[in-house]
Amino acid sequence: MSTHRLFVALRPPRPIRRQLIAAMHGISGARWQDDEQLHLTLRFIGEVDHHRAEDIAAALGSLYAPTIEARIAGVGLFERQGRPHMVWAGVEPHAPIAALHRKIDQLLARVGVVPETRAFVPHITLARLNRGSGPVAPFLALNSDLASAPFPFGHVTLYESEMGHGGSRYHPVARYPLDE
Ligand code: 2AM
Numbered sequence: 001m002s003t004h005r006l007f008v009a010l011r012p013p014r015p016i017r018r019q020l021i022a023a024m025h026g027i028s029g030a031r032w033q034d035d036e037q038l039h040l041t042l043r044f045i046g047e048v049d050h051h052r053a054e055d056i057a058a059a060l061g062s063l064y065a066p067t068i069e070a071r072i073a074g075v076g077l078f079e080r081q082g083r084p085h086m087v088w089a090g091v092e093p094h095a096p097i098a099a100l101h102r103k104i105d106q107l108l109a110r111v112g113v114v115p116e117t118r119a120f121v122p123h124i125t126l127a128r129l130n131r132g133s134g135p136v137a138p139f140l141a142l143n144s145d146l147a148s149a150p151f152p153f154g155h156v157t158l159y160e161s162e163m164g165h166g167g168s169r170y171h172p173v174a175r176y177p178l179d180e
Contacts, residue, residue, distance in 0.1 A: 003047040005161040006056060006173070008104055009039035010097070010153040012124065016072065019148055020089055020126060023075075026142060027087065028134035030127035037170055040091055040124050042156065043104045045113055055111040057174050060158055065103055067178040068096045072148035075140055076123065084136045088123035089146060097122045104156070128167070154178055 012020070017038050024032040045056065073092040078085050091097065101120050109115050129136065158174045 004053045005047050006045040007159050008043040009041045011039050011157050013151050016151050026139040029132045032127045042101050059107045059111045060176050063176050065100050068153040071150045075143040084129045086128050088125050091122045
């Protein structure tokens with residue numbers, strides 16, 4: 001049976017995406033994300049069958065949470081096995097985003113999605129790196145004060161991730177409005 005690789009995310013508005021894209025330079029060999037790929041993952045779900053996917057989409061329909069006023073705040077680095085793995089943009093404030101993450105975790109637990117154990121660090125991935133990528137320190141230094149105007153996250157999106165040769169493509173499956 002075919003499966004769906006799902007995750008739940010917040011999508012920054014267009015002017016914010018443009019600002020992030022404008023900052024994407026200065027690491028040779030980095031795989032910069034394109035406009036369609038930019039998002040803040042609230043909850044990674046993973047592979048589920050079609051029935052579970054429908055249950056998940058329905059469960060998210062009962063989400064009731066306020067719109068989040070956010071702003072971009074700096075950049076960061078995740079390492080894997082001691083090597084730079086990806087660079088990301090920070091988003092603040094953390095508290096309402098973490099609260100939304102917990103709420104979604106609880107909704108999904110009701111339809112059998114195992115609760116998250118990994119620490120939640122709100123971030124928007126900007127680039128994926130590999131052994132051949134150049135140094136990241138200049139990029140991190142240059143963008144340490146990266147900041148945006150305040151902007152709203154007005155809805156939550158359920159995405160399907162499709163893995164391909166040129167990296168993953170993310171397709172919105174459903175959108176759930178947040179309260180004004
Ligand atoms: P990343 O951008 O920080 O790598 C689709 O793959 C989205 O889900 C990406 O934003 C990715 O986060 C996130 N993701 C992938 N695997 C994950 C995992 N095991 N735990 C948490 N998030 C994951």
